Amino acid sequence: MRVFTVADFQKNVDACVGVDDAVVFDDETNLETAFIDLGLDSLAVYEVFTRLEEDLGFPIPDEDIDNLKTLSAVLKYVEGRLAEAR
Numbered sequence: 001m002r003v004f005t006v007a008d009f010q011k012n013v014d015a016c017v018g019v020d021d022a023v024v025f026d027d028e029t030n031l032e033t034a035f036i037d038l039g040l041d042s043l044a045v046y047e048v049f050t051r052l053e054e055d056l057g058f059p060i061p062d063e064d065i066d067n068l069k070t071l072s073a074v075l076k077y078v079e080g081r082l083a084e085a086r
Helices: 006-017 042-056 062-067 071-085
Strands: none
Touching (some): 006 042, 006 071, 042 062, 042 071
């Protein structure tokens, strides 16, 4: 059974914006802060979600991406999608 973690999300962010410029996510910080407030513009967010789709093996509709503004929301969303696939 696959689990999606903060580290999985961090890996995708690092690949899109570079480790030197990346926002650092961990289990205790930045979970409820909007991506835009963390310095990830809309283009970076879409790049991250494109990589997530490849990594996870399922599409994430644009309307869902538009509503996923925080890491907490992404974690809940992905876990829900993974649960549906089981």
